[in-house]
Amino acid sequence: MENIEFWKSFAKCRGNFVTPEKDQTNKHTKQKYWSVAVLNDAARDCFGDDIVYYFTDVNAEDQVGCTITLIHLKSGQSHSQLTLVDKVKKTEQGCGTGYTYAKRYCLMGLFALGDPENDNDAQHEEEPAETGKIDSIKADCEKAGMNLVTCLRSVKADNWNLSDKQISQLRKILKEREQVSQQDSFL
Known part of the structure; x- marks a missing residue:
């Protein structure tokens, strides 16, 4: 496995992760979700000074928005993750929303956060x-x-x-x- 030291350090930090309360409500579906700001705060609290991470948005093409997340250890090892989202609306607001979704879903993936309100589990409640x-x-x-x-x-x-x-x-x-x-x- 590549970057074994990175993943060991990441797993150690991830063990400190505290799932935040969902702080936003979708105005159309009335479902609660995590904002990027709340997930960022939780990630920073979890990583402390051990890991630095940041996002960069890439204008890939008309149909797809990309966000690259780079996670960097003090030891110099790093990991990058590409998250793609569909740019249905090609307006400035639509693109910005797409990049925000990409960042949010990237963090949710890194910390294995499920969101049952966005999948079929919500119907069973x-x-x-x-x-x-x-x-x-x-x-x-x-x-x-x-x-x-x-x-x-x-x-x-x-x-x-x-x-x-x-x-x-x-x-x-x-x-x-x-x-x-x-x-x-x-x-």
């Missing part, structure tokens, strides 16, 4: 709906000719223990599908 409601929406999906796996994926679920919110989302999808089908039949 809600109580399942009544069995009758679940059976009803499942039957409606089958009646509409929808693949049941696709129905589950559309509401970020991997089983039929759906919440009331997920059932509402599926009802909306079924309604939109029916409207499109009716429009197509007129053509």
Whole structure:
């Protein structure tokens, strides 16, 4: 393994890492997340004087934003990590947001921080709906000719223990599908 001394030192420092409280809330999804500032503070507290790290943003191409993170030990060993993000919006704000995401995800990766609010685990925190409601929406999906796996994926679920919110989302999808089908039949 390359840079074994680096990784030993990094592992020692990483053992001191204290996961910070999430300090920001996404205004659209209302989900909490860590800002780069909070993750930076936690990383600095963890590393102390043993490790220096910094980010540099690279303007790679129109579609991708890159952030290179360089972590440097006092001994002279270092490690660099490249994080790529999609630049969906090519405006200044869109690019800046992309670079911020890259830095945040890089730090989350270095410290093995999961963010269940950004993956499917968040859906499991809600109580399942009544069995009758679940059976009803499942039957409606089958009646509409929808693949049941696709129905589950559309509401970020991997089983039929759906919440009331997920059932509402599926009802909306079924309604939109029916409207499109009716429009197509007129053509």
